[in-house]
Amino acid sequence: MTAQDRAVTVVPPSRRRHPGLRPMTPRDRSESHRVASPLELFFDLVFVVAVSLAAVELHHALVGGHALDGLVHYAVVFFAVWWAWVNFTWFASAFDTDDWLHRVLTFAQMAGVLVLAAGVHDVFADGDLTVVTAGYVVMRVAAVVQWSRAARGDVGLRRTATRYAVGIAVVQLAWVARLLVPDQGGLRTFVLLALAELAVPVWAERRGPTPWHPHHVAERYGLFTLIVLGESILASANAVIDALQDTEHLPALLLLAGSSLTLAAGAWWVYFSAEHHRRLTGVRQALVYGYGHYLVFAAAGAFSAGVEVLIDHESGHGDLSPVAAAATVTVPVAVFLLVVWWLVLRHELTPARSTTVLVLSLAAGAGALLPQAPLWAALAVVAAVVVVQGAAASPPRVQDPAGV
Known part of the structure; x- marks a missing residue:
């Protein structure tokens, strides 16, 4: 029996050396719920x-x-x-x-x-x-x-x-x-x-894998994703607040608020559209998944900063060009989607749907080159949501567990 399959060892209180302490034995990797x-x-x-x-x-x-x-x-x-x-x-x-x-x-x-x-x-x-x-x-x-x-x-x-x-x-x-x-x-x-x-x-x-729990790890990564996406929700609220105080730029700020909320919601939808624990089948896959999320989390955090940059730009502050200002929002969103696609979605979707999500992710980033960039990026993300949601009722792709 491997270390990952061992159940928690129960030690009688009389054998414990310190009051209130328990031996730090590994948890059961097959533990349900x-x-x-x-x-x-x-x-x-x-x-x-x-x-x-x-x-x-x-x-x-x-x-x-x-x-x-x-x-x-x-x-x-x-x-x-x-x-x-x-x-x-x-x-x-x-x-x-x-x-x-x-x-x-x-x-x-x-x-x-x-x-x-x-x-x-x-x-x-x-x-x-x-x-x-x-x-x-x-x-x-x-x-x-x-x-x-x-x-x-x-x-x-x-x-x-x-x-x-x-x-x-x-x-x-x-x-x-x-x-x-x-x-x-x-x-x-x-x-x-x-x-x-x-x-x-x-x-x-390499000396023996620790008994981390796939469902638990996937849930923890999902919870941190919510934390970083939550920053973009706050940025969207700031756009509304600024719009109510700056009637001169009211339409642009309201459009930005709506677009940024749509982008955040779309990023959330795409991220949670697949069962992430399927990618945690071994140490190698876990390392790819765990380390790859640096870009997922960092991109989500940068997206919220980008919304604040665009608020300043729409209000007439800051020296960035319109394309550069828009890119602070659209590029992080594109990076978020592309990494989620690489880590999870490409293994779950059919080739046609996977390619479509990839193209739409790139289109969201390229939206910075267009007028009303956040709106175009939001439309691309909404289209990606439609693609992944359309696959929800279909059986998942059969994938070699050893593949990454």
């Missing part, structure tokens, strides 16, 4: 703050004429936010004792995320990752303790959990050492350390 816990939902709340701050800073950078620097800093910040969430999510799917120490360590990671969020402005202002790194130290210490508990709790996964603990600790020490390098090593060292972060799960899982 597995859903996100209240602690996981509470944990997600801090990411609402972090994502919002990243979107606000991107908006300011784009409007201020610093598009390239803004996008680079946004990619850096969002990687930090996303990776913090990913580490907790996959661990909690495999190990979740919900004892008092697990809760305290989760709260410590939440504190680390808030420290990270406090450093977002410094990254956009001058590329300074000092505060962000400090937040990571808090989170990483808690994560290492969690993986160490998992190593003690199950003999079969001891080597895997130990690799996670060691890998996380070593890479975190490298992040701290980076602060001692002049200019913090620039973008090159960031990319190298980010790749090292991504390599830790690949290296650790």
Whole structure:
């Protein structure tokens, strides 16, 4: 029997060394009706703050004429936010004792995320990752303790959990050492350390896969998608508020509000039109799915910043050209749809429907070249919704489980 198929080990209270603590044994991967816990939902709340701050800073950078620097800093910040969430999510799917120490360590990671969020402005202002790194130290210490508990709790996964603990600790020490390098090593060292972060799960899982739950992981990714799309709903509301206060630009702002809401709703519809857990059939597929969602989440967050940019543009503020301003909305939407298509939809739809969704996703991004760009992009997304909804009643495509 593999580690993924083992049921949770029950240890009599007399064998527990510490009051109120339970051995951190792996959860049953075949557990039915597995859903996100209240602690996981509470944990997600801090990411609402972090994502919002990243979107606000991107908006300011784009409007201020610093598009390239803004996008680079946004990619850096969002990687930090996303990776913090990913580490907790996959661990909690495999190990979740919900004892008092697990809760305290989760709260410590939440504190680390808030420290990270406090450093977002410094990254956009001058590329300074000092505060962000400090937040990571808090989170990483808690994560290492969690993986160490998992190593003690199950003999079969001891080597895997130990690799996670060691890998996380070593890479975190490298992040701290980076602060001692002049200019913090620039973008090159960031990319190298980010790749090292991504390599830790690949290296650790080779010793034996952790028993993450496919349905649970898919649900958690769906919940984070809702968080980032929620920022675009707020941006749509801001367009309505500005329209009511600026009667001179009322028609344009109302059209933008309606179009952005349609884009957000269409993105939601397309994302949740397929059963994502079908793509989580093994470690390789899980890595593709999990890592690919960086672009899904980052694009959704950038979309909300783009709506704010267009509000400024329609109100006569900002120096961006009409095409550049429109692209801040249409391009993120296109990236969102294209990555969802690559990760999930192309495996679920017939070739004809899959190709149509691909073309419509590209058309949504190209809408920036047309007058009333958000409207044309919204129409393309609505057409994509019609295509995927039309396939809902059809049986799913037969796909080789080993395929990605």
